[in-house]
Every structure is written in C-alpha cells, then in structure tokens.
Amino acid sequence: MKTDLELALECAVNVYHRYAARSPMDDYLSREEFSKLLQDTAKPFLMEAYIQQLFAKADANHDGRLKFTEFMTTLCLVAIDAHNRSHQG
Ligand SMILES: [Ca+2]
Numbered sequence: 001m002k003t004d005l006e007l008a009l010e011c012a013v014n015v016y017h018r019y020a021a022r023s024p025m026d027d028y029l030s031r032e033e034f035s036k037l038l039q040d041t042a043k044p045f046l047m048e049a050y051i052q053q054l055f056a057k058a059d060a061n062h063d064g065r066l067k068f069t070e071f072m073t074t075l076c077l078v079a080i081d082a083h084n085r086s087h088q089g
Pocket of ligand 1: 058059060061062063064065066067070
C-alpha cells in the first residue's frame, strides 16, 4: 500500500505527463499546456498574468517550455504558498 506522500508524488508525475503529451506531444510543458494544467487542476480563477509569471519563474533555462524539474519548481512554490496559507486564520 502506498503512503500519502507516494501517492502525491505519483499524482504530480501523472499530471505532468498528461499535459506535456498534448500539443506538441513531448515531455515538456509549453506555455499553453502549463496554463491549461493550472486552470484545470489548480484554481480555475487564476489570472493569466499570474500563470505567465509562474511560468517565467520556472523556466530556468529560458527555452520557452518547462521540463519536469522546472515544473517541480512551480509545484514547490505553490506548495509553500499553500503551507503558509494553512497557518493563517
Ligand atoms: Ca525550460
């Protein structure tokens, strides 16, 4: 039986693959795929400007697409934000 953390990590990998395989079908997230991923799986009300800001922060090698390690940077930022919010009111 898998632990909660194992399931969460597996989920992150699966979500990444599901969206990276759209258009173009590769192992990278384009801006469009990244935007769709966040809108579908995170908060539907996320502003496009905020999404593009996250993308720019995560695209460490500035090639205009996110590889898995860059995507994990984004997830990390979102997780830290969620943790901080869990300690507020
Ligand atoms: Ca990149």
